[in-house]
Amino acid sequence: MAILEVDNISKRFGGLLALNDVSFGVEKGEILGIIGPNGAGKTTLFGVVSGFIAPSSGDVRFDGQRITGISPDRLTRCGLVRSFQIVQTFADMTTLEVVTTAALTRRPLRQAIDYAAEVLTRVGLGAKLDETPATLSLQDKKLLEVAKCVATDPQCILLDEVMAGLTMAETEAPMAIIRELNSSGVTIVMVEHVMPVIMRMATRMVVINFGEKIAEGTPDEIIKDRKVIDAYFGEHLDA
Numbered sequence: 001m002a003i004l005e006v007d008n009i010s011k012r013f014g015g016l017l018a019l020n021d022v023s024f025g026v027e028k029g030e031i032l033g034i035i036g037p038n039g040a041g042k043t044t045l046f047g048v049v050s051g052f053i054a055p056s057s058g059d060v061r062f063d064g065q066r067i068t069g070i071s072p073d074r075l076t077r078c079g080l081v082r083s084f085q086i087v088q089t090f091a092d093m094t095t096l097e098v099v100t101t102a103a104l105t106r107r108p109l110r111q112a113i114d115y116a117a118e119v120l121t122r123v124g125l126g127a128k129l130d131e132t133p134a135t136l137s138l139q140d141k142k143l144l145e146v147a148k149c150v151a152t153d154p155q156c157i158l159l160d161e162v163m164a165g166l167t168m169a170e171t172e173a174p175m176a177i178i179r180e181l182n183s184s185g186v187t188i189v190m191v192e193h194v195m196p197v198i199m200r201m202a203t204r205m206v207v208i209n210f211g212e213k214i215a216e217g218t219p220d221e222i223i224k225d226r227k228v229i230d231a232y233f234g235e236h237l238d239a
């Protein structure tokens with residue numbers, strides 16, 4: 001059963017058609033990877049699905065309900081949450097305060113603080129509750145971004161380049177956390193440039209190029225797809 005349906009989404013920025021009639025579904029419990037060359041429209045697509053960008057046309061449905069145009073905070077309460085490529089934090093807050101803010105989505109303050117500490121520990125930041133995000137390493141900032149999502153108790157998480165900038169060794173921790181989340185029933189949609197990561201994680205993939213969906217299938221099907229290989233100009237897609 002599809003938890004998320006993207007139906008004929010187009011988005012125009014002035015003269016630029018950033019998304020052109022993109023449609024796909026996300027099945028409950030899967031890990032869907034979205035890939036595409038730079039500027040393909042992946043971030044715009046995430047923005048539309050998560051309520052940050054209004055589409056020029058088309059609809060998004062979550063759990064059977066039309067959600068097009070619904071604000072990100074309402075979507076979070078519905079169980080659909082996104083992470084950001086550039087780690088979003090407030091300068092003066094501690095990691096515990098940042099994640100507590102997210103946990104307040106479904107809990108009163110006292111419980112939100114306890115739950116935030118639990119989630120931070122789960123992602124490996126249990127020793128850094130009192131640190132400000134600016135002092136964290138890039139890997140820890142990414143884990144904080146994941147913790148913010150997890151603390152809202154989502155049904156579906158949209159992860160925008162959680163592995164970008166990390167070494168392959170550093171990707172192991174976020175990959176394990178995402179797998180664990182998925183095992184606990186959370187549907188994952190991830191945009192990722194780090195090809196070996198997405199090939200290992202995704203159960204299915206959607207490929208975007210110049211704002212259009214050019215392919216959809218399992219990682220094995222995708223690496224053999226002629227249109228995908230051409231879009232990457234022969235870039236090596238092996239996992």
Ligand SMILES: Nc1ncnc2c1ncn2[C@@H]1O[C@H](COP(=O)(O)OP(=O)(O)OP(=O)(O)O)[C@@H](O)[C@H]1O
Nearest residue numbers: 013014016018036037038039040041042043044045
């Ligand atoms: N707010 C905006 N105003 C005008 N053009 C935009 C805006 N946001 C994105 N674009 C353009 O839309 C196209 C798609 O951009 P988008 O950021 O969605 O691609 P992407 O696949 O996420 O790229 P990357 O992999 O580099 O992050 C690009 O040509 C970009 O310059």
